[in-house]
Amino acid sequence: CRASLRPVGALRLYCRTITTDNGAFCYDGFYDPIALERLNLMNMGQLSIKGLIESALNLGRTLDSDYAPLQQFFVVMEHCLKHGLKTKKTFLGQNKSFWGALELVEKLTPEAGEITASVKDLPGLRTPLGRGRAWLRLALMQKKLSDYMKTIINRKDLLSEFYEANALMMEEEGAVIAGLLVGLNVIDANLCMKGEDLDSQVGVIDFSMYLKDGGHSSKSAEGDGQITAILDQKNYVEELNRHLSASVNNLQAKVDALEKSNTKLTEELAVANNRIITLQEDVERVQEESSYQLETRKVSASSSLGSALRSKNDTVRMLGETRKQLKEETLLRLDVEKELEVQIGMKQEMELSMKMLEKDVCEKQDALVELRQQLEDLRVINQQLSHKSQSADAGSKQKSEAIARLEEKINQMSGTVKQMETRCKQAERERVLALEANRLFKQEFGDKIEMSGVFWALMERGLIPSPRPQRRCKNCEGVFCEGCVSNELPLASSILPETVCTACYSLLLQQYASTPT
Numbered sequence: 001c002r003a004s005l006r007p008v009g010a011l012r013l014y015c016r017t018i019t020t021d022n023g024a025f026c027y028d029g030f031y032d033p034i035a036l037e038r039l040n041l042m043n044m045g046q047l048s049i050k051g052l053i054e055s056a057l058n059l060g061r062t063l064d065s066d067y068a069p070l071q072q073f074f075v076v077m078e079h080c081l082k083h084g085l086k087t088k089k090t091f092l093g094q095n096k097s098f099w100g101a102l103e104l105v106e107k108l109t110p111e112a113g114e115i116t117a118s119v120k121d122l123p124g125l126r127t128p129l130g131r132g133r134a135w136l137r138l139a140l141m142q143k144k145l146s147d148y149m150k151t152i153i154n155r156k157d158l159l160s161e162f163y164e165a166n167a168l169m170m171e172e173e174g175a176v177i178a179g180l181l182v183g184l185n186v187i188d189a190n191l192c193m194k195g196e197d198l199d200s201q202v203g204v205i206d207f208s209m210y211l212k213d214g215g216h217s218s219k220s221a222e223g224d225g226q227i228t229a230i231l232d233q234k235n236y237v238e239e240l241n242r243h244l245s246a247s248v249n250n251l252q253a254k255v256d257a258l259e260k261s262n263t264k265l266t267e268e269l270a271v272a273n274n275r276i277i278t279l280q281e282d283v284e285r286v287q288e289e290s291s292y293q294l295e296t297r298k299v300s301a302s303s304s305l306g307s308a309l310r311s312k313n314d315t316v317r318m319l320g321e322t323r324k325q326l327k328e329e330t331l332l333r334l335d336v337e338k339e340l341e342v343q344i345g346m347k348q349e350m351e352l353s354m355k356m357l358e359k360d361v362c363e364k365q366d367a368l369v370e371l372r373q374q375l376e377d378l379r380v381i382n383q384q385l386s387h388k389s390q391s392a393d394a395g396s397k398q399k400s401e402a403i404a405r406l407e408e409k410i411n412q413m414s415g416t417v418k419q420m421e422t423r424c425k426q427a428e429r430e431r432v433l434a435l436e437a438n439r440l441f442k443q444e445f446g447d448k449i450e451m452s453g454v455f456w457a458l459m460e461r462g463l464i465p466s467p468r469p470q471r472r473c474k475n476c477e478g479v480f481c482e483g484c485v486s487n488e489l490p491l492a493s494s495i496l497p498e499t500v501c502t503a504c505y506s507l508l509l510q511q512y513a514s515t516p517t
Helices: 033-059 068-082 099-108 110-121 128-141 145-153 172-186 218-299 302-444 446-460 502-514
Strands: 017-019 025-027 088-090 093-095 470-472 479-481 487-491 494-500
Touching (some): 068 128
Antiparallel strands (some): 017 025
């Protein structure tokens, strides 16, 4: 532990609630297994999504149901959605399925109702687990899986009905996985679910698919990594551009709706104003009629006083109702004016948001153009590296052929050296025998040899003719009889063996024996 006084593993044990180096939680020095499960599932989700995108881009065609990385992705997503599910008790037993959580998407996003209806209409799906698996596949084909997951993750108040508080969908790991799912919008999938048994499939994660071989060269790996990173950035920018375009369309539709509502409210306000004016005219007319009737009834006889009083009461009552109606219309007019001001403010905010979005879209398009230019540059660099690699391969091939020829010559020379060593050994034995014979010969014919030596000296100087044929030693250029120049050895001036005298033969053998092979 880096923070404690002495090492105690990879945990920080100086507080009650702590975080490990790999992101897992620990309480009183013990791992939180739920947090560790969330971390492992998030890492597996990241690996499966990355592997699926890379393999799909390398494959370069529409994916089907038999594609192994796609199957592993659905298995990992199923494990993520199952983590921390609450167990519901039914009359058939305990039920633990994520189909209920996926049904929330239809309530939050009306356009998801088509997927839910299609899942319910699929024949052969008898369990909630099978319907949940079919829903994931349909959402992936529509390229809406990321949007739908973000929608339900943002409503944790609704998810709490299905998940525990420490489940993956309720924590930050769920938001991370939902963000990673955006990258899947760059792949195309055509999945046929008719006849596929989604109810009884066993989801087991195959970890061998994510174990990579590290034996590639560093240069090719670095180049592939750069190309992959730029492709990912390009796809991300295109996807973000698509989302921004959709947002602009939605805002434009809202602005149109607000304009229609504003027009409608303006018309209603005009109608209300006309109605208020009409009511005011009616009130004035009623007041005039009332005053006229009062003046008339004052002049009339006392017998008609009762009827006049009743008429007056009716007039007063009508006047009160008219004033009440006028007050209601005035309040309605004020409400309409407030609503109109609110709608005008919303319209201004929408226009400002659209301008900001247009500016953001322009910036993203510029970034996309730059990324495409970088991709073209990398392609040119890759081609240059390929040409250099081919040239290096041709040079290495020529060098390999030259090495093979040199090895062949070395083998030939080794055979020649071995033959020479054999002949040297044989000559050494002959030399020893000759020395012994010479010693015995000198003991027996000493005086005669001295006389013969004088004879041979005179013969070499040409003072007397040679009694036997003579030959020249190729090493010392001396002239000897044919018997003394009968040995052959290879010399420095010639690869082929040459005739040498007995003395040169012994000297050369000693030199060859002392010289390394």
